[in-house]
Amino acid sequence: MNTAPTRERSLPRRWQQRLYEYFALVSGLALLGAISLTWSALAVPLYYILPKRWADLLGRRAVTTLFRIYLGALDLVGACRFDLRELDALRDEGPLIIAPNHPCLLDAAMVISRLPNMACIMKADIVDNIFLGAGARLAGYIRNDARLSMIRQAVAELKNGSHLLLFPEGTRTTRWPVNTCKGTTALIARRARVPIQTVFIETDSPYLSKGWPLFRCPTMPITYRIRLGRRFDPPDKAAAFTRELEHYFINELCDAPRFLPPDAPQAAGTGAPHPT
Template sequence: MDHESAVVLTGPRGVHASRRALHESIRLHLGFLVLGLICLAVSLTAFALRAVLPRVMSKKIGRRIVTVSARGYLRFLALMGACRFDLDELDALRGMPAMIIAPNHPSLLDAVMILSRLPDAACIMKADIVNNVFFGVGARLAGYIRNTPLRTMVQLGVADLHQGSHLLLFPEGTRTSTFPVGAMQGTTGLIAKNAGVAVQTVFIETNSGFLGKGWSVMWTPKMPITYRIRLGKRFDPPKHTGRFVKELEEYFQAEMAHAQLPEFPVKRPS
């Protein structure tokens, strides 16, 4: 290392960069700690409520608990300067007729953001999460739906929609691996067709690859991370699943080409 490089690393810029990195690391680990405590509190509450409440009531209360917990967690992330959230457009969906909420899926925070604003929404989740002892108790209390087996998932999704609930379903089936958006699965069109409901597209835009596909929880992102959610086109109930999936994917590709997303693969922290 030459003298000039040493001066840069030990001078004001170097000190500032080191402090910033330390603060970001603290925020990251504090965020994970608080999330774990919230999940533990929700799980303990869910155990008690499932034992004493009838199914219909426990599902309604469970979804309210998820919404309150998710909103509180996002508020905490914002207050400590880790994230900025612009989610106001989701509020327009409250009280609307039953429909499928179909967002892109850049990170693990996506469902948390959407459910924080929609207190009566069901959610299709990976079976591993719903079956998980730590994370799954609250999901089961809220009546969230496993993504396998397919036939059961479709039947339960249609039933929930017929009861008047929104259904959160990520058309990609997993987090985006090829930006701006990955290939769409046929599940969204299949459930919408069988339930006779509209599909409301939702666009999640972010300036970071944090908790995206391939992101390690040990990596510290540059903060604050910005998330913005905007509503897209609302599609009528499809008549042909295959054509609908193609139309949906083309629409997402066109819209997300202008979104504020990082190029992929994301530059990983050293």
């Protein structure tokens, strides 16, 4: 049987798919930039005009709404598929530390898009960023460059009834399935006397993982799923709890059906097939 015509027909289809993936990538980044700059322009005067309590409330609800719009747009153009429904069970909960693993840059956006009463510990360079900084300051997000101040602010947010988004790894995952966990999560939980809700972010692509260039196009659609893990009571011994938390993440994520190790084939280049 002559399969040449089939191969010839499939080649244009593959090129069409790749072109569409590049279109989805560029349009998604452009939308995020436009949303961020527009909100930053509005957030700057509001930061100076509004009392802190109102600024935090408005800023956090605005960020939740804007991230929902952005993730919805990625889903609409076929770039990503999101299953974030399990987070909705936490929406009306009291103060909690939300502790996810951190495979990619979209992690905070996914969690915040479902939980509007969320304080967030952020890298200082993000808070100073022209695209995201003004919105982060209006929402009362916490810089991570002064450890004692960061812990005091985080404890105060939890005692005021907020959720706190804190990645135990401290940065995006580079050691599969999680990096060494930091003791900050345990210290804050112990001082605030609030539980730690673990969250697992699973994906079938290394897109925007540590070291992934911003304009490097992945195979699409990318699937993201969030599921809730165990809820830990406030620890008495921070070091022992941090080791327990790390082992728990490792055990749970090694068996995750869609979790992709950073050295999987697609991490070496674009266009590789997704694992099944």
